[in-house]
Amino acid sequence: MKRLGKLTLVLMIVCLAAVFIAGCGGSGKKEADTKTLKVGVTNFADSLEPTENYFGWVVMRYGIGESLAKFDEKMNVQPWLAESWQISADHMTWTFKVRDGVKFSNGKPLDAAAVKASLERAFAKNKRAVTFFKYKEIKAEGQTLTILTEKPEPNMPGFLADPLFLIVDVSAEPARNFAKEGPIGTGPYMCKTFVKDKAVMVKNPYYWDGVVPYETVEIPSIDDPNTRAMALQSGEVDMAVNIAAGDIGLFNDKTKFHVDRIASLRTVLARINQQDVLGDPKVRAAFISACDRKVYNEVILKGTFIEGKAPVPPSMDYGFDQLKDPNSYNIERAKQLLAEAGWKDADGDGILEKEGKKLTVDFVVYNSRAELPIYAEAVQSDAKKVGFDVKIKTVDYNLIDKMGINGEYGLLISNITTANTGDPEIFLNWYWKTNTNGDNPQNGSGYSNPALDAKFAELSTTFDRQQRRQLIIDCQQIIMNDGAALFLGYPETNIISSTSIEGAQMYPSDYYWLTNKIKPAKK
């Protein structure tokens, strides 16, 4: 009798749980709050110090900081805190006119001296700054800022649009701890409280560019993509960034949600370590050929990604269609290449061996972007068909950067923006220029090709747009011919907002999430 009772109890609990779960699904659309905006994001930053790591991105995305220039929806560089700029005849001096009437969120007016101090601060605190450009001198006079560079820098306004160079009021330090309390910037909002899981912004009373519609903006970091989608469905947040491919279909109802989907500048790629078994060009080519990228993107990811082939995505005009992928999907070729390289399946377990060593590759993956583990498992499954044993190692996002620099991987997946400066030069340099004694730390793969380095050198001093474009196409073709990385796909990116607000827009650069254009919808 006792156990029968127990069974009944189990059944009852199951029923209760079912009812409870069903109850959670109800639509929770609440009355629009016109004083507070809630934005669901995924935040990787531990602090708001703009010069630490890539945390400047977050400072800009949250509407705290602005830079001299910005990128529009077509990735053209537009004036922002600088009104205009020009380059001297010898290509060595850039002159920026700093906008009049701009104030920091503490009321202090913005002048060239403040910009100079902020830029110098970025150079002093982050080693990445010199990978953009090196300066001889920065001069400030009234609202005029002059930068003398060591060599010609064709893309200077694009460089200064990078969030690393967002302008902060250096004189507000050390009274204010930028890392914990957020920097003093010129953006529409300023930080009230910040912890990694949740940031609260308040209106900047001195904002220069129009009305700031909300008193308070709450920005919870909801790292799990499905949870983020649910938070938006239930009305817990008014807008959310980067809803996963599989969940976009949940927001089809146009009366409730506005979906802003755009082709991003990002590439999902797997860096390939050239010091390991994949150092053999034939093995590498075989691996890439084994991956059916068309199916990953069109079927598994439901067309929210474009099939990968080259370093620079087709959303930018750098010859995507004319580039030839020598390692396009061809499973027979993959098998043949492996046989030529001397790999055989001697023990019949489906995994190839050579000189007693198994063909094993570690694939390092992180989970905060929903598509990455999906790609990884699809690659694992495809690679097994030709005899690779791919071991997926899931690590925290914060470890990825370090593992990439130290080369602690066989393959390492990344979702990278290819044109932080409006131009893919830096992206290509970072990952594929020869790394001699750590002078190009992002290239931890050991990849090196003198022909490519020569092209990079030429690119760095070329000002003509058409020539630059051709050089970038040449560089991409070399990288593809060498099988230097596995290009998996190009994501769309999105901001989905409730119809109770308007003005939420996704930009290809992915730097501007919270702006003063986002306001309560008119009734």
Place this chain on the structure above:
Amino acid sequence: MGSLTKDKFLFWLYTFFVLLILGFAIFAPWLAPYDPYDAVMRQSLQAPSDEHLFGTDKLGRDCLSRIIYGARTSLMMTLSLVAVITVVGTFIGVLAGYMGGKVDTVLMRIVDMMLAFPGIVLAIAIAGMLGGNIVNAILALAAVSWTKYARLGRSLTLKLRQRDFIAAAVTSGSKPLHILWRHILPNILPTIVVTASMDIGTMIMELAGLSFLGFGAQPPTPEWGLMLNEGRQHIQTAPWLMLYPGAAILIVVTIFNLWGDSLRDIMDPQRAN
């Protein structure tokens, strides 16, 4: 009398179910309609149909086949884990109980130290440090679960030590090892086995939990906890990916728990009288 017959009936009924589950695990290659690793990516996320009874997952693998093979993974992990902690824990406990003195003090203080940590949190920490795979998950859970058997083994041994037949064995010159093996172990074994059988359900859950968190089985292994985690991404669009592995865990854990209970009932001497 009536109650005992019913106990026995239930015991055999649950044993039947347990054997059924074991059968699924052992004969998985014959029972599963598809290869659980065979990714037909063009058929990803298909809803349950005649062709795929439980639907397909994101890579187009047959969910039913993966659940059947998952029984293999889960049970193999669980049974080896329970075997390890039972043998190690009991051995240490019996040793402490029989030797007494300093050995007892040292061993039991180690047990106390282990008990001072919250079990599953420590297991997650250990598995995280060792790196996620099946063996490490078993090691991690073993490291935090053996203490229960050590305490049990010790207290049972302490009780037995006072008994006359042990004294008789000692005076007749038996060596300690012989006494432990021939006189003490057989007498404490029923209790240990019952405890172990009741632990199986819990251990299935904990191992699935570690896999769910990414510290146990790694893709593409078919394992229920891992499958739940993979299905989580599609909870709204493809709920069958969580429903069936979840149901599998629920059913198997329930059966093992009921079986453990009924085994205790028929082995309990009080009830037998």
